[in-house]
Amino acid sequence: MKIQLALDRMTLSEAKSIVEEVHDYIDIIEVGTSLIKDYGKKSIQFIRSEFKDKVILADIKTCDEGEYEFKAAYEAGADIATVMGNSPIETIKICYEVSKKYKKHIMIDLMETDDSKIETIKTYEDAILFVHLPKDSENKSLIDMFQSKKQLYKDINRLAVGGGINEKIIVDIEVINPEIVVVGSLITKSKNAAYTAKRICEKLQSGR
Amino acid sequence: MKIQLALDRMTLSEAKSIVEEVHDYIDIIEVGTSLIKDYGKKSIQFIRSEFKDKVILADIKTCDEGEYEFKAAYEAGADIATVMGNSPIETIKICYEVSKKYKKHIMIDLMETDDSKIETIKTYEDAILFVHLPKDSENKSLIDMFQSKKQLYKDINRLAVGGGINEKIIVDIEVINPEIVVVGSLITKSKNAAYTAKRICEKLQSGR
Numbered sequence: 371m372k373i374q375l376a377l378d379r380m381t382l383s384e385a386k387s388i389v390e391e392v393h394d395y396i397d398i399i400e401v402g403t404s405l406i407k408d409y410g411k412k413s414i415q416f417i418r419s420e421f422k423d424k425v426i427l428a429d430i431k432t433c434d435e436g437e438y439e440f441k442a443a444y445e446a447g448a449d450i451a452t453v454m455g456n457s458p459i460e461t462i463k464i465c466y467e468v469s470k471k472y473k474k475h476i477m478i479d480l481m482e483t484d485d486s487k488i489e490t491i492k493t494y495e496d497a498i499l500f501v502h503l504p505k506d507s508e509n510k511s512l513i514d515m516f517q518s519k520k521q522l523y524k525d526i527n528r529l530a531v532g533g534g535i536n537e538k539i540i541v542d543i544e545v546i547n548p549e550i551v552v553v554g555s556l557i558t559k560s561k562n563a564a565y566t567a568k569r570i571c572e573k574l575q576s577g578r
Numbered sequence: 579m580k581i582q583l584a585l586d587r588m589t590l591s592e593a594k595s596i597v598e599e600v601h602d603y604i605d606i607i608e609v610g611t612s613l614i615k616d617y618g619k620k621s622i623q624f625i626r627s628e629f630k631d632k633v634i635l636a637d638i639k640t641c642d643e644g645e646y647e648f649k650a651a652y653e654a655g656a657d658i659a660t661v662m663g664n665s666p667i668e669t670i671k672i673c674y675e676v677s678k679k680y681k682k683h684i685m686i687d688l689m690e691t692d693d694s695k696i697e698t699i700k701t702y703e704d705a706i707l708f709v710h711l712p713k714d715s716e717n718k719s720l721i722d723m724f725q726s727k728k729q730l731y732k733d734i735n736r737l738a739v740g741g742g743i744n745e746k747i748i749v750d751i752e753v754i755n756p757e758i759v760v761v762g763s764l765i766t767k768s769k770n771a772a773y774t775a776k777r778i779c780e781k782l783q784s785g786r
Contacts, residue, residue: 379646404646407638410618430615431641433662434689438587438612454641456664456690481642482664 371547371574373567374427374530376554378402382409382416388558389421395567398425398550401448406430411446418447425449431479433457436464440476444468450475450498455483455491466494477530485522492526498550499526502533513542540573579755579782581775582635582738584762586610590617590624596766597629600775606633606758609656614638619654626655633657639687641665644672648684652676658683658706663691663699674702685738693730700734706758707734710741721750748781 375396377385382405389399399421405413406428414428428448432439436453443451453465455478462478469476477498478491491499501516501523516523516531523529531543532552543551553570560566583604585593590613597607607629613621614636622636636656640647644661651659661673663686670686677684685706686699699707709724709731724731724739731737739751740760751759761778768774 378643403641404643404650406615406618407647408618408650410614410616410620412618431639433611433639433641433687435586435612439615442612442616454662454664456662458690479641482666 372397374398392567414446440468580605582606603775622654648676
């Protein structure tokens with residue numbers, strides 16, 4: 371199980387500091403949507419130049435103009451770029467094709483994506499499918515949501531989960547056993563980010 | 579009828595030049611999603627500082643984190659910010675509340691939004707509802723799409739239309755009679771942007 375650290379609502383220099391602190395305990399650095407909308411693709415270029423050894427995900431949340439946005443993200447240094455699962459299927463297809471052309475990865479965010487669309491999306495075998503709770507609905511439980519859609523999610527090849535991850539949920543996540551767990555404020559807002567990241571890392575150790 | 583000029587896939591200095599050329603024929607300057615994802619909120623601040631007399635729309639296409647993104651857009655100088663209609667209803671509600679708090683406007687992009695959700699969205703009376711074709715599906719006709727959903731769209735209070743607008747469609751748009759027509763590459767890729775913008779402006783004159 372890989373840990374993806376989501377960097378959001380901070381300056382680029384704060385982002386750099388946090389990654390330096392937790393570097394050894396994370397696998398993927400996520401340049402969050404807020405960093406991209408605040409600083410543009412410079413945010414991806416900056417994180418790429420500072421952390422050459424890490425996998426970088428650009429959470430660009432593409433809704434349209436798939437070719438332009440995916441090319442821009444990869445050329446700025448991202449290894450993985452994201453598209454919304456509730457975008458037009460033409461957009462998702464274009465993003466997938468660009469990911470193949472660049473020999474990079476695609477993550478499809480399943481937020482508010484209907485079940486029949488997810489069935490189609492599941493045919494993109496090597497795409498990473500991201501099941502999460504939106505920030506604006508944090509009162510819901512990830513595990514409850516996951517259990518209610520067990521049949522739909524069970525044969526996803528590359529699964530990522532996230533959204534409101536806390537230490538209590540971390541234990542339950544072993545049941546889901548995704549390829550990637552996305553953790554944000556639990557680490558970035560911790561008083562001791564390195565200690566928290568190390569703890570999460572240890573808790574997930576068995577699945578790594 | 580107002581003309582909204584969408585600025586996409588260009589540098590900020592190119593954006594400035596084009597707006598200067600067509601300034602007298604447009605009502606709203608759209609800082610396009612590509613400008614925001616390429617340059618961050620600096621793109622909104624730049625256009626705001628250059629064109630103090632114009633209404634500025636930031637096409638931030640919020641999918642989540644409504645409060646953070648809408649505040650950032652308004653504080654950067656936008657008069658209107660956009661949220662995706664297919665986002666969680668909680669997100670749309672938060673964006674709407676932020677727009678009220680800042681005494682600014684909200685545009686809800688109805689791309690890939692199902693009919694029952696649109697019925698809910700229509701209850702936000704002073705929100706601008708944007709009916710358009712995504713860039714990645716330009717072979718479809720805006721008018722055909724509009725006609726097929728006539729019942730759904732007919733009582734929208736503030737309507738914007740756009741996507742693949744060309745001079746031929748402009749004539750048909752008078753039938754739809756929206757508050758705002760969003761025009762992008764027809765003007766920005768024209769060899770004579772001022773001439774094209776003037777022509778469109780004249781064609782829509784009767785509805786202005």
